[in-house]
Amino acid sequence: MAKVLVVDDDAGQRNIMVSILASQGHSLLAAPNVDEALSQIYDNQPQVVLTDLKMPGKSGLVLVEETAKLAVRPEIVVITAFGSVETAVKAIRAGAYDYLNKPLEREELILVVQRAAEKFLLREEGEQLRAEITKQLTTGLIAESAAMKNILEIVKRVAASDSTVLVRGESGTGKERIARLIHYQSNRGRKPMQSINCAAFPETLLESELFGYEKGAFTGAQNRRIGLIESAGGSTLFLDEVADMSLSTQAKLLRVLQEREIRRVGGTKSVPVDIRIIAATNKNLEEAIKQGTFRDDLFYRLNIIPIMLPPLRDRSEDIEALVGFFISRSGRPKTVEPDAMKLIRGYGWPGNVRELEAVMERITVLSSSDVIRGEDLPVELRVVHVTAPSSPGYDIPEDGLVFEEWEKSILAQALARSKGVMADAAKLLGMTYRTFQYRAEKFGLKEGQ
Ligand SMILES: Nc1ncnc2c1ncn2[C@@H]1O[C@H](COP(=O)(O)OP(=O)(O)OP(=O)(O)O)[C@@H](O)[C@H]1O
Ligand SMILES: [Mg+2]
Known part of the structure; x- marks a missing residue:
């Protein structure tokens, strides 16, 4: 049974509603005006209003608008004088659940309150689950580096919008993780995110997965099938590895x-869709455009909000924090010797966070000691440092x-x-000094310059 708040300036009317609903086992609260109703809502959190x-003073519409901003908000049923449908519609647009016309019918009143209470419960369960997921996604998301902190700021801002997001970064940098975070922090987060790996x-299969078919x-198409884009209605569609889509x-x-x-495969009718798209890729899209394998107009449409996840080797603050996080998550407390940490930080991590996650998991499971030493680390971490202490690698710019x-510029x-x-x-x-001198002279660079 629900906790119901009845708001009406007319005491007689109020009492009738209270007694009908009380007879159904609901627990009742009452208020004669909007201000009183709001304080009752804050203090007692009714499920249905x-x-x-x-009403004299503030109208019931104000109540609808004010409660729409609350984290835990009741379902509101508005009561209108017969014939004033426009105001009822306005209230519903502002977030009211339903409306009843005066004079009230007993059975109708009972039914609508019951349905509103069910709606509240369904919504709250969804909310709780979503809060739980968002918490998991954010608490376990390590962002110590300035770059990652900046990305989390962007995530917070874009979550509120419906703009298309393009998440880029090497494999294992956390692209999908970021996509989920955006989705669950957005208004669309009440529904699960739909995702598809385009690669x-x-x-042809990708098209029927995405667009469905008639x-x-x-x-083999014996029945109509709804595609992912349509079934993601009201939610987010995550297009992973978007560069691998055919032209x-x-x-x-x-x-x-x-x-x-969209138009379903084999269909003639267009179906409107309400989705937010987040796309991800680890490919160089500019290069793909040059090669003619990716459409530039699609790129611009996807790249409305670009998020670039830097490779792990470029954010060493995150490396150390991630190590601590993965250890504490394993439930086997260990410390990392400074020398071992140096090797971890110095390694290139081509598989990025995913590789670090796997390495830490292996160590925490296999080593029985409380301390992680250099020799506990996989051989590739140790080898790199011994044989190539300072080979940072240099990427030739795209234009050569x-x-x-x-x-000359390096020497200077x-x-x-x-x-x-x-x-x-x-x-x-x-x-050697000789080599340097020889090369410097070639460019007219002199000592003391
Ligand atoms: N900042 C982070 N904090 C904690 N865990 C992270 C972080 N970034 C990524 N991870 C973890 O690393 C793993 C890889 O992340 P994710 O799958 O999001 O990467 P990806 O960029 O989508 O990779 P791919 O390109 O291979 O699909 C996941 O287990 C994810 O939870
Ligand atoms: Mg991924």
């Missing part, structure tokens, strides 16, 4: 983004470079950083 719309399907669209599917997706409608210019920088002392500059670049 029945309110007259027209996992051959072209009966008889192709051999023809890309064209269809572009249409969805532009027109906000002129080697001589590059060389080394000299500048060594305050013009050539011997120091040579050391900085791992060369």
Whole structure:
């Protein structure tokens, strides 16, 4: 049975409603005006509110609007004078659950309160689950580096909107994790996020997965099937590995983004869809556009809110925090020796957070000691440091470079950083003094410059 608040300035009317509902086993609260009703709602948290719309002072509509902002809000049923449907519609647009016309019918009153109470329970259960998921997603999300903190800020801001998001980053950097966080923090988070890995399907199958099909669209299509885009209505669609979509599917997706409608495979009718799209990829889309495998117009449509997750090797603050997090999550408390931590931080982590997660899991399970030492680490972490202590790797820019210019700039920088002392500059670049001097002279760089 529900806790119901009855709001009406007319005491007679109020008492009738109270006694009818009390006879059904509900527990009743009553208020003669909106202000009193609001304080009752804050203090006693009723599940259902029945309110007259027209009252002296603030109208019932104000009550609807004010409660719409609450974290735990009751379902509101408004009561209108016969014939004033427009105000009832306005109230429903503002978030009211339903309306009743005066004069009230006993049975109708009982039924609508019962339905409103059920709606409240359903919604609250969903809310609790969602709060639980969001908590899990946020508490276990390590973001110590400035880059990750900045990303969480963006996530917070975009969650409130319906804008399309493109999450990019190497494999294992947390793209899906971020997508889920955006979804569950958004208004759409009441429904589960739908996701699909575009690389996992051959072209035609991907299209029927996404768009669904009509009966008889192709051999084997014995019944109409609703696609993911349609079934994600009111929710979010996560398109993972979006770069692996064929050009023809890309064209269809572009249409969805532009027109906000789809056509099922084999269908002639357009169906409007209400979805938010979050796409992810670890591929270089600019390169794919150049190669002609990705449509540039689709790229612009997807890239409304770009989120770039940096590789783990570029955020060492996160590495250390993640190590601590994975250890504490394992329930086997261990400390990491400074030398071991140095190896962990120095490793390139090509598999990013996923690789670190796996390594830490292996160590916490296998090692019985309370301390993690260098020798507990997998061989690839140790080898890298022994054989290549300072080979940071240099990525040639996409447009290439002129080697001589590059060389000159590196030599000049080394000299500048060594305050013009050539011997120091040579050391900085791992060369002998003679080699450095020879090369520097080639470019007219002199000691003391
Ligand atoms: N900042 C983080 N804090 C804690 N765990 C993280 C973080 N980022 C990623 N993870 C974990 O790392 C694993 C990989 O993350 P996720 O699957 O989101 O990566 P991805 O970028 O989608 O990878 P892929 O490109 O391979 O699909 C998951 O188990 C995820 O929970
Ligand atoms: Mg992923």
